[in-house]
Amino acid sequence: MKAKLNPAYLSAYAIVLGGAVIMLMPFWFMFVFATHSDTDILSVPPPMWFGDAFLDNMRLLLGRLPYFWHNLGMSFYVAIATTVLNLFFCSLAGYAFAMFEFKYKEYLFAGVLSTMLLPAFLGMIPSVLIMTGLGWMNEPRALIVPAACGAMGVFMMRQFIGSAIPKELLEAARIDGCGEFGIYWRIVVPLITPAFGTLGLITFIGAWNNFMGPLVIMNDMQMYTVPLALRSLSGTGQVPWGAISAGSAVAVLPLLVLFVITSRRLIEGLTAGAVKA
């Protein structure tokens, strides 16, 4: 490693670290601006360190978005419910694809994978019509139920279960008289907790960040999720920079915490499918 400290390497290190700073800058400013008043933010040069106006900004934010805490709760509710349902349904389907032999299995699995190629916007208009028909407009279940079993999750679970659980184990349980669902519940589920962690993270982040879904489903400000509520701040008139930054910080913070704790597993999980495919 010592031999590498020539000028070319040093400048490459500098560029990579400089790039990392550029990647982090917007987050830094978001948190710093969240603690400054609008006049501070609009000064030259801008504030680079934390101020003491965070609570004022939150008060401003709640003035503009009276349901903000409710919106935050809605975001958590939708994200957690989507995650729990995905963990259950995806692992069940992944278990079937990994451990059973059945007719048309290959075709059915190819069908699951091909749905990943369908762009999200294609379903945007018809989903509104369906939700209107079901009377689910403005209801969180309109966001949760359609997303309850993602193709990506089925694929991940199948890969993991296929490599982590020996078929002999299931056969032994079958001989001992354990039912098919019992085998899944008592044997498969306890063995795949690492995969649950990864899939749970990915699903939670995706549901938390979902914008297009709530945008067309939720009409009532009280039912907004956080991204949708924040978006309504950037309308016409005076833009409350401090309040926007404070709201964005609150929206991003849960993800940042999750990311700091789990970044390695998250990155590995997200790329595992890509490398194998």
Added chain:
Amino acid sequence: MSLSDPSTLALESTMDKAAPRRRKLRPWDWAPYVFISPFFILFAVFGVFPMLFSIYLSFHTWDPAAGLSAMRWVGIENYTFTLTDDWFQKSVFNTAWIAVVAGAPQHLIAIPLAFFLHTAFGRWRNAVVGFYFLPFITSSVAIALVFTTLFSRDYGVINQVLTQLGQLPVLEWIFPQQKIDWGQPEYTKWMISFVVFWRYVGWNTVLYLAAMQTIPKDLYEAATMDGAGKLQQFWHITVPMLKPMMFFAITLTIIGNLQLFEEPFIITGGTGGIDQAGKTAAMHMYNTAFMDGDFGTASAVAWLLFIAIALLTWVNNKIFAKSGMKD
């Protein structure tokens, strides 16, 4: 041979049953269908049915407020109208512009960056990768809002940095002396492209990094023995070995960038900006449906966009297949 193997089962049932015509269904014969049924039921209800309905809708004119009976068959009129519509053409141009300007640098930077991270970073690699990856997992709405602050004309941090750099000797040739009004049509797409680039460059880096870890080390060892420098190793080993991942990552970028919606939607406040310079095709579809209330035309826009994405993915596939490196 495993118990769940269908051929074994069939054999057993014919042997131990009196009427061999119809074998008894064991739990493990029907259980897998039950286990995979949630996916297919959900996909049928919320995937297939809406899509079929949207094809049907794209051949009709319909204002949803007037009820289902107000639907009127118009043939391919929605499609011909859309294709000749100036605003649609403009939105397609914007989408393609942003897709290239935001997409190409992602890969041109991610590949060498991943190589450098792979070869020259030891202990700190995961931390640095984390920094680059962070934008990918954060809410695009929050991000776009923060960037509108940073890009604001008079007090935005980005303008302050750029004009500061513009005061320095030599650099004044590259950087602006005056503050840039990023809301003006000639700059809007640059702003959006930068945000999109910033958000996805780390994701691509992570993909390439993961692929590099699967390249056998002895290839590099052999090259080093033969006296190849790092740069030569990069060109003659890493890049060719990365071809399958390049295909995959570029496909994802094409699919993602052509349906770009959230970043331009937030940055331009939902309008597309002055002269609709930042309005993408997906935004055009959204506005046609939910601002103009024209669901028929909007469905036609959606399907045209889908066809464009499918065609480009196919072309990308052909290009990589031709270069002979796709496995």
